Amino acid sequence: MNSAPTFAVVGHPNKGKSSVVATLSQNDAIAIALEPGTTRKRQAYPLSVDGKVLYTLVDTPGFQRPRRVLEWLEAHSVSASDHGETVRAFVQHHQGDGRFTDECELLAPLIEGAGIIYVVDGSVPYSSEHEAEMTILRWTGQPSLALINSIGPDDYSDTWQAALGQFFQVVRKFDAVRAPFEQHLSLLRAFGQLEPDWEKPLEQATHHLSAQREQRRHQSAGVIAKALQDMMSFQEKRTLTLDQAAGTSDSTLAEQLSQRWYQHQRQREQALRIDIEHLYQHQQVQRQEAELEWHSDHDLFSEDSRKHWAVSRRYLATAGFGAGAVSGAGLDALTLGSSLGAGALVGGLIGAAGSYMYGGRFTLPVLNIGLLKDGLKTATFGPVQDSQFGYVVLGRAVDHWWHISHRNHAGRELLDLQPADHHWLERLDKTSRQTIQKTLDKCRKQQPLDENQRHKFHDAIEQCMAVYDDWRLNRT
Numbered sequence: 001m002n003s004a005p006t007f008a009v010v011g012h013p014n015k016g017k018s019s020v021v022a023t024l025s026q027n028d029a030i031a032i033a034l035e036p037g038t039t040r041k042r043q044a045y046p047l048s049v050d051g052k053v054l055y056t057l058v059d060t061p062g063f064q065r066p067r068r069v070l071e072w073l074e075a076h077s078v079s080a081s082d083h084g085e086t087v088r089a090f091v092q093h094h095q096g097d098g099r100f101t102d103e104c105e106l107l108a109p110l111i112e113g114a115g116i117i118y119v120v121d122g123s124v125p126y127s128s129e130h131e132a133e134m135t136i137l138r139w140t141g142q143p144s145l146a147l148i149n150s151i152g153p154d155d156y157s158d159t160w161q162a163a164l165g166q167f168f169q170v171v172r173k174f175d176a177v178r179a180p181f182e183q184h185l186s187l188l189r190a191f192g193q194l195e196p197d198w199e200k201p202l203e204q205a206t207h208h209l210s211a212q213r214e215q216r217r218h219q220s221a222g223v224i225a226k227a228l229q230d231m232m233s234f235q236e237k238r239t240l241t242l243d244q245a246a247g248t249s250d251s252t253l254a255e256q257l258s259q260r261w262y263q264h265q266r267q268r269e270q271a272l273r274i275d276i277e278h279l280y281q282h283q284q285v286q287r288q289e290a291e292l293e294w295h296s297d298h299d300l301f302s303e304d305s306r307k308h309w310a311v312s313r314r315y316l317a318t319a320g321f322g323a324g325a326v327s328g329a330g331l332d333a334l335t336l337g338s339s340l341g342a343g344a345l346v347g348g349l350i351g352a353a354g355s356y357m358y359g360g361r362f363t364l365p366v367l368n369i370g371l372l373k374d375g376l377k378t379a380t381f382g383p384v385q386d387s388q389f390g391y392v393v394l395g396r397a398v399d400h401w402w403h404i405s406h407r408n409h410a411g412r413e414l415l416d417l418q419p420a421d422h423h424w425l426e427r428l429d430k431t432s433r434q435t436i437q438k439t440l441d442k443c444r445k446q447q448p449l450d451e452n453q454r455h456k457f458h459d460a461i462e463q464c465m466a467v468y469d470d471w472r473l474n475r476t
Helices: 017-025 066-076 080-094 098-111 130-140 157-164 181-194 196-233 242-246 250-279 303-309 313-318 323-334 342-352 388-405 430-444 451-474
Strands: 006-011 043-049 052-059 115-120 144-148 170-173 236-241 367-371 376-381
Touching: 006 017, 006 098, 006 130, 017 043, 017 052, 017 115, 017 181, 043 196, 052 196, 066 080, 066 098, 066 130, 080 098, 080 130, 098 130, 115 130, 115 157, 130 157, 144 157, 144 181, 157 170, 170 181, 181 196, 196 250, 196 388, 196 430, 196 451, 236 242, 236 250, 242 376, 250 367, 250 376, 250 388, 303 388, 313 430, 388 430, 388 451, 430 451
Parallel strands: 006 052, 006 115, 115 144, 144 170
Antiparallel strands: 043 052, 236 376, 367 376
């Protein structure tokens, strides 16, 4: 039949069933709570890629009276050949019976042809009370596998493995919150081996999911590249009449424009993060960062961010950006041109941007105030004056992408973005380094990029992501 298969996730209450469904269906909106009974009605969650449903997960209530159910089944069965029909008869007979509401909800998708994913908590000891549940599930005759999802710190998985192996065709350990992506695919392949009709659709599902993962990385690189171009080239502007200019001191104007510039950059980074999260179908992520407390260590402009993500002189040299260029950036930053007395503002602006000190020099956006036609003045703040800001944005963006791309949809903990201690960009190839540096320089000078330059920049960002992924996964 080769239609998209359905899997019912079943088990005892509060053993991680909803977490398994959330991860395997890539849906972080599924309610997950510590107290039993969070799931009261079965709920189907299809997983789609490009509009094609690959498979459906059904979240179900937990068993409440398995021994009573098994007693009824045994009393109404004549032989093993009628076990499946006896389970169907139980559901039909007890629909609307308040004593077995959860069991009817749980068994309904199974008698309709769903495969079984039985979930147990490997951090608690095995007990014989689960045998009634497992016997009922075996009576359905449906393809089945069991997952040992350890919720707590203890480990009784060996005992569980031996017991579950007597009832289920496949038994796997599976941490719904932390299992890597390859384990998701492994489960699909295992089910394909259990049911011939599902082998082809599940083989296609693993192919589509792998391709989707590559596509998400590619799209994320594009989103990061666009944000970097925006943030490096951004300039805050204000036009004033002569009367307005006369009534506004240069120091007040500088303060207003600089605050708007910093606020815009912070908000643009937050928009970038939300875009990445939505690409990976994470709609509910809460970050550890105090996003509105912009003077914290998590802030884009904090000394901590600069310390961890700004690159070294050695790196800049290999990227074609030597010490002379750093000095030039520092000089540019202090040259306000014909700013109508704005030179007195240098000290205050240096204080505002002091976290971007590099090589003994401060790098900060430039304030310019100039005359326009018809009695108007224009004031601008920005763009940023050297590329270190771009590397801080890049490092923070790639780090956030990595955490999101490796975060399962069952995760409900705060996303705590802790910066890396080792500068991973040192592993980047020379061509990518030069491409990134040239692009950042063009953007800060507000020079347009042609299609070929944008394409190379996108590829270089994607290479950065591959380097960071490899470093994070292989570091000791």
